[in-house]
Amino acid sequence: MNICDQILAGKSSSILKVKELIRQVANSDLNVIICGESGVGKELVAQALHLCSNRKGKPFVKVNCAAIPGELLESELFGYERGAFTGADRTKVGKFELAHSGTIFLDEIGDMPLSLQSKMLQVLQDFQFSRLGAKTDVRVNCWVLAATNQDLEQSVREGLFREDLYYRLNIIRIFIPPLRERPDDIDVLIDYFSGRFAEKIERTLFEFTDGTRDFFHQYSWPGNVRELKNTVERLMILGDWRTVKAELMARETKQFGSHELTTQPPPPVPDDYEVVTVQKKKFPPLKEVKKKAVQEAEGKLISEVLTETDWNRKRAAKLLQISYKALLYKIKELNLRRED
Template identity: 50%
Template structure:
């Protein structure tokens, strides 16, 4: 067969095994030299279909990539042809260094790796591939049936061992077995993710009456295609609610893509959402599909929708009305079937009244409105969230689960949590990393003290001027001003759900000045 060094014999065996392909070998690929010692599989041109998105094609190609590493270039050609006959893309390297580089770049499904590569040997190459492409399944090849080499390679992470010479049926069976393993691994990963999502949703909805009411609405609207507007302060879990809607819908197995409308300036946000044609602007060297195109058949989550500029609001309205849009620089309309879920921490009704948000778009989005209550309105959830975050970050950072003092747990119930669940998560993360709750305890005491103050108060004992040195009136005034500033800034930030840009406008100061004040007064701690 293909791994014999006798050219005619190998060619005859390859031809005779042409009918020995398995059912999973359905795609015919071609391969071409791309440089010294490397062969790259190339896709035949494929007509664009709405049902087969470019992202799906990319993922499909990645699943079908097989890297072959062998020092014998003529043998590489035979193996390339054999792998091509089985329906996969073949990428080849004749040295260990080239194999490691290709594995890092391509992330192939399977690597066929010769034990006796020139330069860096097969075992050393195996170790580096497992570091750079841990999800790739490596099958070692060798003409020497040394038990020690087989055992060592399996210990280092190889999944199988092929003894040369082998025929195409054996090659097909070995590759097929690794592909089956990948499928099972993918199914197991998907199952773990589903279980994790269920646990997240249980934590989100089952520990307070207000969130159970949210769950009831989610279950009613999930299996429909109506748009949903989720409102709530930053850090309350709006994205988890959106994912819960998607997971209960008929689109659960289709893409769920998130777009943060506040993270990008208008031109970049437009190209990110709607895509562009080659030459649409400087740097547009190739056609790129947008998020709506990639989410076709699935769900798109538009976070911070209130930050979207008016021109983009008009384009989004067209998608909601007609289910079509046009690329930047494009002339043809693209039809999509996408469910839209939007979220905001702002009062969109007020934004409409102030002319900052289109009224027609508001009514298109606000078919069903779900309000996620802030953590201060559902403090009964705090013990469950604390336990979850302690366990999660102790495992992530490989630390022991610290024991929290009763004093800290009481402060958790007393504090108003302007940053909501995200703020609680960050505090628990800090406790786990430091291994003690003492620094957090003092920090939270200070926050609760400032929270309880209704106006300027005398400075704490340690900050008061020494009476033996005389009363420093200016120091008292400075302290009173600082506390008053902190109180006003805190109230405005809470009113705007910690939208610093909006808060700066209401306070009539610059954005940089507000950031400085937040740091100076300890609000960002």
């Protein structure tokens, strides 16, 4: 399984196109902007780009531009010198420096304050900047990936985002459709997340019933892949399907309005409805495992020796330090045959 398939689960045509685009641009070092609704997996795409590139093994540094107050974002990105402002009692290295030789991922770039966008543009042009309070510039070499759930073209028209910065970032655009437009991915994602979570909590395997899968296909997933993942994990822990279903329907109604819900109502859920069927792992006895391993090892070694001796069984027996009769027995027991 390649890196893209390990990170991005899905078989829909749109996700396959995303994976192909990742492979095409991974070693280009061109600026990439990843677009899509919240929860579709933009950070996963950024991670896949990094891991498929020549920069894998180097730093992957994420900055959430929406989570950091605007007045602090500049120092977070570019760092500051000791004494640059009140409370700056030591020099701090910024995220761009930490990402040197690797990749920096600017999540929610649309929330970056307009006052900071001009400096960001300069960095993308020259890959050098000065820390707050510094007299000299710092040069960096990093790949810049950005992501947004906003319509940046609309933000440009409204004067909220610099047009030149938009075009500097938008060299390669990767769009991830919402989950409601990718029904072919739902079963794949259910199996992917349930399998990973079962390993994490060291529990037995879970198989989601057909009724549950039908509901998952009819639900609109306003929170996209993130919501599906959280729902799968909650059901695996609690198994409280009726409560979870009611919460999902309430969330969907609030998000889209009742007139925009899926046209087909979800199937009725009886009181004794099972959300998952737990399958006990079946472990073979240790003796059987040991016996099989020994037979495989013996078969491989005997085959190699017979090939080396051109199937001269007397010579092979001497090399294996067993009797000729014992070798004939092993050849028959292991069903070994000479390849033409």
